[in-house]
Amino acid sequence: MKLSKRLDSALNKLYIAFNNDMLNPECCKQCAVGNICNNTDFWKNFTEVHGSVVLNYLGTLHERLGRTYYGYSPKELLQIEAVFLKGCGYELPYKHGNKKPQHPTSKDILFNGLNYVVKYLCELDGVPDVMDTRKLFNYIPEKESEEVLSSHSF
Numbered sequence: 768m769k770l771s772k773r774l775d776s777a778l779n780k781l782y783i784a785f786n787n788d789m790l791n792p793e794c795c796k797q798c799a800v801g802n803i804c805n806n807t808d809f810w811k812n813f814t815e816v817h818g819s820v821v822l823n824y825l826g827t828l829h830e831r832l833g834r835t836y837y838g839y840s841p842k843e844l845l846q847i848e849a850v851f852l853k854g855c856g857y858e859l860p861y862k863h864g865n866k867k868p869q870h871p872t873s874k875d876i877l878f879n880g881l882n883y884v885v886k887y888l889c890e891l892d893g894v895p896d897v898m899d900t901r902k903l904f905n906y907i908p909e910k911e912s913e914e915v916l917s918s919h920s921f
Contacts, residue, residue: 773838799851813841818852818861820845854883
């Protein structure tokens, strides 16, 4: 399957960040979007609160001018970050007092967040989820893993 340049680049950057322990949901340079944007945090100026998908004046201006950063519009960058934070277990927007994971840099937490991000990135480009193991194993479970886990008491 042929991937767009932006998707291929984003997946490579996220893979490297995850495997080099350079992924941190609470750091704007090391979160999903920070890594996609080469460990910069300029994108955080497109909104007022980390995890919000509401563009502020600057974000709206850049969006209306049709600007993209590493292939993504300001709105897409905010949505990618929100998907990552929610996938990691954060209540959005990310601010003091809102729910967050006890160990935000745990590999399990980060992997879960990345699964959601990869799925979303693929949706943005209109390609099948590259991490969908159902296609790899040619098997569709009767219940999704979240349903299975919630139906069992541990």
